[in-house]
Amino acid sequence: MAHFAKPQPYNSAVRIVDPAEQSDDTKPLPKRESPQRQCRNILIYGSCRFQDKGCIYYHPPSESTTDAAHPDSPAPPLSAQAVNAPVFVPKISFNPVPAASPTIFHSFSPPTSPTPYYSNHEEYDLYTQNQSTNGSSQPPEDVADEYQEHSLAYLSDHITQPDFDDHFTSLSNFYQPTQPPFVRQPLDYHLYTRPIPPAFTPSHFMSDSVREELQKRSEAAHSIPFPPYNLPDELQGYHSLVPLEQTPSDRRKFFSWFSTVYRATNANDGLAYTLRRVENFRLVHQAAFDAIEAWSRVQHPNIIRVREAFTTRAFNDNSLVVSYDYHPNSQTLFDLYLRPKQLAFPQSRFGGATNLAISEATLWSYIIQIASAIRAAHEAGLAVRMVDPTKILVTGKNRLRISSCGIVDVLIYDTRQDVTLVQQEDFVMFGRLLFALCCGSLTAMNTLPKALDVMTRMYSADVKTLALYLISKPSPHKSIAQVIEMIGKNRLLREMDETQISTDRLESELASELENGRLFRLLCKFGFINERPEFAREPRWSETGDRYIIKLFRDYVFHQVDENGNPAVDLLHVLSCLNKLDCGTDERIMLVSRDEQSCLVVSYKEVKSCIDTAFSDLSKASS
Numbered sequence: 001m002a003h004f005a006k007p008q009p010y011n012s013a014v015r016i017v018d019p020a021e022q023s024d025d026t027k028p029l030p031k032r033e034s035p036q037r038q039c040r041n042i043l044i045y046g047s048c049r050f051q052d053k054g055c056i057y058y059h060p061p062s063e064s065t066t067d068a069a070h071p072d073s074p075a076p077p078l079s080a081q082a083v084n085a086p087v088f089v090p091k092i093s094f095n096p097v098p099a100a101s102p103t104i105f106h107s108f109s110p111p112t113s114p115t116p117y118y119s120n121h122e123e124y125d126l127y128t129q130n131q132s133t134n135g136s137s138q139p140p141e142d143v144a145d146e147y148q149e150h151s152l153a154y155l156s157d158h159i160t161q162p163d164f165d166d167h168f169t170s171l172s173n174f175y176q177p178t179q180p181p182f183v184r185q186p187l188d189y190h191l192y193t194r195p196i197p198p199a200f201t202p203s204h205f206m207s208d209s210v211r212e213e214l215q216k217r218s219e220a221a222h223s224i225p226f227p228p229y230n231l232p233d234e235l236q237g238y239h240s241l242v243p244l245e246q247t248p249s250d251r252r253k254f255f256s257w258f259s260t261v262y263r264a265t266n267a268n269d270g271l272a273y274t275l276r277r278v279e280n281f282r283l284v285h286q287a288a289f290d291a292i293e294a295w296s297r298v299q300h301p302n303i304i305r306v307r308e309a310f311t312t313r314a315f316n317d318n319s320l321v322v323s324y325d326y327h328p329n330s331q332t333l334f335d336l337y338l339r340p341k342q343l344a345f346p347q348s349r350f351g352g353a354t355n356l357a358i359s360e361a362t363l364w365s366y367i368i369q370i371a372s373a374i375r376a377a378h379e380a381g382l383a384v385r386m387v388d389p390t391k392i393l394v395t396g397k398n399r400l401r402i403s404s405c406g407i408v409d410v411l412i413y414d415t416r417q418d419v420t421l422v423q424q425e426d427f428v429m430f431g432r433l434l435f436a437l438c439c440g441s442l443t444a445m446n447t448l449p450k451a452l453d454v455m456t457r458m459y460s461a462d463v464k465t466l467a468l469y470l471i472s473k474p475s476p477h478k479s480i481a482q483v484i485e486m487i488g489k490n491r492l493l494r495e496m497d498e499t500q501i502s503t504d505r506l507e508s509e510l511a512s513e514l515e516n517g518r519l520f521r522l523l524c525k526f527g528f529i530n531e532r533p534e535f536a537r538e539p540r541w542s543e544t545g546d547r548y549i550i551k552l553f554r555d556y557v558f559h560q561v562d563e564n565g566n567p568a569v570d571l572l573h574v575l576s577c578l579n580k581l582d583c584g585t586d587e588r589i590m591l592v593s594r595d596e597q598s599c600l601v602v603s604y605k606e607v608k609s610c611i612d613t614a615f616s617d618l619s620k621a622s623s
């Protein structure tokens with residue numbers, strides 16, 4: 001048996017009592033076949049067109065029908081059977097309103113103009129209706145006529161009605177619209193736009209490769225590999241220092257000094273930073289820090305951001321410390337391509353054993369990135385002075401970032417220094433780097449003919465021409481603009497295309513995680529509210545009012561069973577329920593108590609408000 005109730009435009013949950021508890025006057029009416037059952041047309045429209053034409057239902061005297069039809073009178077309590085009715089889901093294609101007659105809207109206002117509208121019952125698609133509500137394949141009996149009534153009632157609530165004034169009404173008899181009335185609803189961007197798979201398929205979560213990369217970075221940012229260290233606990237607002245050197249024994253001098261790199265956490269923002277410490281350095285001119293200030297203003301994707309510099313005695317010496325952004329899980333170009341591997345096979349192109357050979361495409365990408373970084377520095381009136389494979393980091397996939405910028409300016413501070421000359425040195429360092437990468441050896445430039453031979457055999461002539469230009473004598477015409485010219489617009493455009501493709505890929509990865517954050521917050525609220533142990537003995541908390549609705553809703557979302565009573569694990573259902581809850585849609589659902597003795601018909605909007613109220617109660621109590 002199924003009954004359709006017209007959705008209430010506003011109300012809180014409709015409490016449906018157990019039939020056994022009902023008093024005599026509210027006891028459920030006998031079965032539908034009984035003529036004593038009140039005709040629903042009377043309830044909805046105030047009259048029944050078939051009252052004297054064979055309608056088998058009970059038609060009460062006119063007083064009671066007037067009450068029922070009165071717009072201000074409260075809605076009559078629904079019987080349990082009525083609530084057991086399947087939830088009405090309007091079909092988009094269903095159009096019970098005849099296109100030719102806009103006056104049909106009058107039939108949507110039952111109290112003032114009870115014009116019952118009976119459309120052809122064949123229009124009712126029993127199968128679809130039943131599927132959308134019960135999920136069982138058996139259509140309920142005798143629902144078609146009520147479905148039509150209910151559809152109209154529903155449409156009257158949900159379609160924005162034009163203002164039919166008298167003038168319009170009189171015209172409407174003559175006016176024949178060509179299109180059926182259609183009101184565009186605002187798009188709901190909170191809801192999923194594509195069908196959601198029922199299982200936890202990868203398309204709904206970021207790809208494994210991206211996840212792995214990010215996990216590794218996170219691990220690198222938080223791991224403490226070899227505690228404890230003989231390091232200061234705190235250093236100018238930084239704490240939790242961890243050395244980043246892979247092999248502390250393999251120490252090379254940074255100009256005339258030894259340097260050490262640490263990861264440290266800043267107490268102000270809680271983020272990880274890289275601290276490069278130069279041991280036994282005595283600052284003579286405070287003005288040397290001006291360069292750090294200038295570098296801190298340079299923001300470039302291929303330059304590691306300089307944050308601040310200070311001197312300290314926390315390491316029991318005079319140390320200079322420069323702070324940089326931290327890029328977890330990065331490797332230097334030296335470690336990736338140039339560090340000799342003892343067991344490597346086959347032999348490197350330059351004798352000795354080495355790492356990977358760089359493909360021409362990757363090499364050009366590196367050239368473009370480094371040229372771009374140099375250009376940014378030169379435009380800011382600075383020189384990089386650190387175009388060195390041990391100081392260029394590879395982060396992510398082929399992404400280069402020049403580290404340690406600014407530190408040489410402090411170490412070799414000279415007020416008389418001509419910046420143009422130092423900028424010219426950047427080109428030579430860049431050329432050396434190219435030779436080193438092409439030949440797989442840091443010392444490739446020491447035997448230039450051999451290096452050129454390797455370069456000619458392995459790479460295009462353009463690489464060689466560029467490398468030779470870079471190491472050529474300084475000249476006023478030698479500039480980064482010229483270098484970019486030599487790279488050529490085709491390669492630059494290809495790099496730009498690759499970057500955009502990579503952005504698209506990451507955006508689509510991001511989109512697959514789009515909903516997770518807010519759904520996670522919703523689930524957290526559920527977790528906070530449901531089954532709180534401190535309220536376990538207080539049924540008023542969890543078994544009444546808002547919390548009871550939340551509890552039943554939780555069952556509705558997560559504890560569904562199939563027709564055989566087996567748990568239904570359907571992610572589609574969960575996601576769609578949570579999304580509707582988050583938006584607070586007007587769609588109504590029926591929540592059934594676990595003992596199946598009572599049920600509630602509520603809208604997502606109402607459940608949302610219950611959750612918000614219960615959560616804010618808890619938040620207030622916790623503060």
Ligand SMILES: Nc1ncnc2c1ncn2[C@@H]1O[C@H](COP(=O)(O)OP(=O)(O)OP(=O)(O)O)[C@@H](O)[C@H]1O
Nearest residue numbers: 244245251252259260261274325326327330331332
């Ligand atoms: N900004 C940074 N973010 C993340 N890691 C970094 C950063 N700067 C340096 N590193 C890492 O720190 C490690 C040590 O860096 P680097 O080799 O420059 O230190 P160093 O003590 O000067 O070494 P060397 O003795 O070889 O000159 C490298 O593996 C590098 O990946």
